[in-house]
Amino acid sequence: MFPSRGGAHTRPEDLFAGRYAVDGALPWGGLVTYYRGSAEGTPLILCVLPMDTSRSLPAEAAFSELAHRLGAIQSRTVPRVLDAGVIDGVPYLAFQDTRGTLLSDLLRDRPLSSLDVLRLATDVLNALDAAHAEGLVHGDLTPNNIIVTRDRNRRLSARVVGLGVLPLLRRHPDASARAAHTGSGKHAVSYMAPELFGGGVFEPASDLYAAGALLHHMTTGNPPAIWETEDGFDDLPGLTDVIRRAMAKHPIQRYPDAASMRTALEWIEVESAKRNPQTQDIAPWMETSHIGSIPVAALNTSRPPAHVSSSHPAGKILSTSGARPIPIAPVIVEPRDLGAERHWVRLALLLMLLGALAFFGYRLSAQNGAAGSEAPQGLEPGATDGR
Numbered sequence: 001m002f003p004s005r006g007g008a009h010t011r012p013e014d015l016f017a018g019r020y021a022v023d024g025a026l027p028w029g030g031l032v033t034y035y036r037g038s039a040e041g042t043p044l045i046l047c048v049l050p051m052d053t054s055r056s057l058p059a060e061a062a063f064s065e066l067a068h069r070l071g072a073i074q075s076r077t078v079p080r081v082l083d084a085g086v087i088d089g090v091p092y093l094a095f096q097d098t099r100g101t102l103l104s105d106l107l108r109d110r111p112l113s114s115l116d117v118l119r120l121a122t123d124v125l126n127a128l129d130a131a132h133a134e135g136l137v138h139g140d141l142t143p144n145n146i147i148v149t150r151d152r153n154r155r156l157s158a159r160v161v162g163l164g165v166l167p168l169l170r171r172h173p174d175a176s177a178r179a180a181h182t183g184s185g186k187h188a189v190s191y192m193a194p195e196l197f198g199g200g201v202f203e204p205a206s207d208l209y210a211a212g213a214l215l216h217h218m219t220t221g222n223p224p225a226i227w228e229t230e231d232g233f234d235d236l237p238g239l240t241d242v243i244r245r246a247m248a249k250h251p252i253q254r255y256p257d258a259a260s261m262r263t264a265l266e267w268i269e270v271e272s273a274k275r276n277p278q279t280q281d282i283a284p285w286m287e288t289s290h291i292g293s294i295p296v297a298a299l300n301t302s303r304p305p306a307h308v309s310s311s312h313p314a315g316k317i318l319s320t321s322g323a324r325p326i327p328i329a330p331v332i333v334e335p336r337d338l339g340a341e342r343h344w345v346r347l348a349l350l351l352m353l354l355g356a357l358a359f360f361g362y363r364l365s366a367q368n369g370a371a372g373s374e375a376p377q378g379l380e381p382g383a384t385d386g387r
Contacts, residue, residue, distance in 0.1 A: 012048065015087055020046060020094070028102065029162050030144050030184030031169065036097075043097040044082060049165060051176045054089030059168075059175035063091045066164045069134045077127035077159055098159055103218075104143035104185055111221035114236050116156050118269050120148065121215055123158035125265070128207050128258040131163050137202040139166035141210035143217065144185035167202040190223035194249055205251035208261055212246025212254075215239065238268050 012022045012035055019039070026034040026045070035046040053060035067084035070093065074080075083094035103120070106112065112120070124146060131138060138145075138160070145162035166183060169176045182188050193209035196202070216224040219239065224247065242264050248254045255261040 010088065010090070012046070015048075015090060016046065016092075019087075020044070022046065028144065028147070029140075029165075030142075030188070031140060031181055032162065032165055034161075037094070039094075045079065045095040045098055047093040047095060047161070049091045049093075049168075049176075051091055051169070051172070052089045053086055053091055053175055056172055056175040059172035060086060060091070062168055062172060066136070066168055067091075067093060069136050070163060072134050073130050073136075073163075075127060075130035077123045077157075078130060078163065079159055079161060095161075098147055098161075100147040100149035100159065102144060103146040103148050103158070106148055107143055107217060107221060112156075112218045114219075117215065117218045117236070118265055119156055120146070120158045120218065121211065121265055122262055124160060124211060124214065125258045125262040127158075127160035127163075128204070128211065129262065131160075132204045132207070132258060136164045137167055137204055138163050138207050138210070139170075139202045140183045140188070141207055141214065142183055142185045142188050142191045143214070144188075146214075170202070187217070187223040190217075190225070193251070195251060203251060204257065205254050208246050208254050208258060209248075209251075211258070211261060212243045215243050215246070236268055238264075242268065 012025075012033075016022055016037065020037040021039070023036040023038060026036060028034040029047075032050065033048045035048070037044055037046040049063070051059060051063070053063060063086070064084075067081065070078075071081040071084070079095040079098045081093055081095060085092060111117075124141070128138065128141075140162050141160070145160060147159045147161060149157055149159070151157065162184065166181070169181065183192060191210040191213045193200075193206035196206055200206075213224045216222075219236065224243075242261070245264075246254055246261060255264070
């Protein structure tokens with residue numbers, strides 16, 4: 001449930017009446033509420049944020065920006081945004097239909113296999129890479145915000161939800177009673193970077209810290225703590241070094257970006273397959289890395305290959321038909337033309353200089369005119385020229 005303007009709670013069926021049919025709640029996330037819904041027979045996911053934007057115009061503008069940044073992400077690891085809006089002060093997002101199991105449910109029984117750890121972590125880092133490219137920080141990367149599916153070949157894949165929600169709530173406490181929340185799930189605190197406890201700003205580095213915590217949780221079955229053991233990492237040589245770097249106390253000591261951390265995992269996959277060919281369900285390296293994109297020529301080298309970042313083409317938010325929602329107006333940020341700015345600065349300085357010169361010229365001519373109009377000091381009163 002979520003608050004309306006009057007402080008009461010509006011049923012989702014009433015809120016989305018005339019727009020979407022609500023089919024039931026989902027146990028995803030923790031900060032936001034997810035529902036299965038449909039529009040004209042098309043299934044989708046509805047995400048309702050615990051905010052009342054009618055209390056804060058900046059909060060509504062920030063939600064609009066979040067919605068459009070999410071709509072610009074084009075990655076299979078992030079559900080595509082179909083619609084976004086505000087109804088009676090309540091902001092919502094509509095995503096493409098997504099099926100799967102929460103990663104937190106998979107981690108209740110046992111750790112995951114080494115190959116599943118690498119695959120899921122790579123998907124998560126792909127999602128972070130795409131989000132960071134659009135200027136979004138997740139801020140709440142926990143197993144409760146990762147949806148896991150299994151294809152017909154029994155291979156696991158992950159999709160990340162909840163991008164940008166916790167940073168949005170923290171920035172606008174006047175519009176949300178959950179602004180001080182620490183995250184989603186009972187282990188959320190273990191995933192928060194140290195700088196966030198001191199009121200630090202959400203940055204991509206804090207997401208990489210959470211990704212390191214996720215690697216530890218998936219490999220050992222337990223959330224991270226102060227640990228020096230190598231138990232549980234036998235099949236993944238070097239993974240402890242990746243986790244320690246990702247979870248470094250100071251952000252500058254972590255990986256520079258999600259793509260760099262993903263490359264480190266791809267290299268671990270190579271080394272793991274070399275050492276454990278019977279336990280790794282990986283192709284014999286005839287073309288490229290099974291998970292990533294390491295070329296064959298790099299497999300026999302002693303160091304990981306340089307990362308080549310991929311581009312994420314811009315997308316857009318699509319709106320389906322309906323009667324009641326208040327549409328989100330696009331947030332248009334005009335790109336800064338630094339060349340034009342420099343031109344106007346130079347022109348302004350030149351005009352100021354010309355104005356100063358004209359002023360001093362006027363003062364100088366005025367002083368000279370005053371001096372020329374004074375009577376000669378050497379002539380006595382009544383005297384005439386030549387006398």
